[in-house]
Amino acid sequence: MSQLSERELWLAVAQIPGIGPRTFYQLLDTFGSMRELWTASTTDIRWMPVKIGKRPLEALLKLRQEFDLEATLSAFQRVGLEVVTLLDDHYPTNLKTIFDPPPVLYYRGDLRATDELAVGIVGARRATPYGREIAMKFARDLACSGITVVSGLARGVDSAAHRGALAGKGRTLAVLGCGLNVTYPPENARLYDQVAAQGAVITEFPLDTAPEARNFPRRNRIISGLSRAVVVVEAAVSSGSLITADFALEQGREVFAVPGPLTSRMSQGTNNLIRQGARLVRKVEDIIEELGITVESTVANGPVLPELTAKEKTVYACFPEGTGSVHIDELVRHSRLTAQDVTAILMMLELKGLVRQLPGKMFFRLPLS
Structure with missing residues (x-):
């Protein structure tokens, strides 16, 4: 185990359930490096000032004795998974700037420097036809402008956003709240593969992690963290997409909201965002202009027909x-x-x-x- 590199030790510690980014960085601050943590005495670890639960603590102690790097990398290879850590040059630039960037990201597809020019599109899972239409059109127009579209692969607005970017022949990133070998929702299995082929599917959660409710706020902060701005298309007053908007504001990102009918429950959240100061957006050019982005064209080279069966x-x-x-x-x-x-x-x-x-x-x- 002493031959493991610092990067490999980051990968090992990131596998432990219950050690999220904040705990990870507290351990790093306390010991100075993951190598020092790995070689510290059991007594020093048990009495360290970092407060972690009993299960993660025991898992850490056990992992130091049993971690098999080759077996871990083989498991990644079987599902076509790649890994990038905060130590790596190709870690997403935008994500480095947030308060608690994931120390390790797992992904399928490829990450590119051009993804720094990205806009997140989020909204209701139970989106109306209006919401799905707007999400798909905005995503398609952004993709045609060379802007990467980021969303969460959820039902409703997220799925429409990914499909719009795919239809615009552009890049799209899907951020999951589960392990990469877990398809959620299950009906998006084909969309998952399409996104991985034309962008990347990303998560901070290790393999086999179930899509538990507590994972999605962490997922949402990555969506906003990868983006220069976040567009909320539809949201009820208690929608999880409003959490993404809150993270975006905390991270210094612009927040845009699509206005909707006053009688629609799915537009109450977005209308409230506008009242609270979010930028009202009617077309993609509003986003491009507000961000000061220079693009070759904000219109596709002729009409683009989405992929059809x-x-x-x-x-x-x-x-x-x-x-x-x-x-x-x-x-x-x-x-x-x-x-x-x-x-x-x-x-x-x-x-x-x-x-x-x-x-x-x-x-x-x-x-x-």
Whole structure:
């Protein structure tokens, strides 16, 4: 064990449940380095001034005897996981500036210096069609402007934001509140892989960590920490996305909020943010201008169609050119799919910002932007 490098010892200590960033840095301050902690006597560790629970303490003492670096790295390799520590040059620049940056990050995909130009998009899990549409459009426009989109891979606004960035052929980072080998929510497994292929999926939690509620505030501070600004699209008054906004303010990031209908419960949080001083945002150019970002273009090179399945392409092709509306029965007839399939596909097309439903089971195709 004495041959482990300081970086490898950081990795070892970061595996211990119950030792979060603040405790990690307290240990570092107390002992001067993780090597000194690793080689300290059991008595010195038991009587150290850092207050940690009995389980983490016993786990630390046990780990010093049993840690197997090769087995740990093999487990990482099996799930395609990479590691970056605060000691490494390629640790995300924005994240270094926050009060308690994660000492170790696990990720799939790749981290780039260009991700310093990033904007977080967060909001309600139970987002309305309006919220999903706005999140997807903003993310797509940001991606087309060369700005990385950061979110949390949750249901609702987060998923729409990632899909928008993917549709804009840009980069997106997803921050998890669980281990990288845990897909949460499970229905986002495909989206997880798409984000990893076009950006990175990131977490500070070791493998096998379950998505427990207490993990998500820590996840939220990373979302804001990676970003130059945070946009809250929809939020009820008790929404977790407001925690992200609070972290953003503490970290010196700009906070933008999308206004919503006064009658919508999902807009109460964002409307309150605006009343409290958050920047009201109507379009992506508002964000770019406020941050003083210079981009080559804030408009995609021609309309960008999001990625569609074969059946989605079939139904989408049944719409007339322009903005003419069509009844669902006509779409069923022309697509030669079942009514159940067409109904489900129309819902997905609406989530992707391609169609909108009108009264009487009428639908019309939205113009691409």
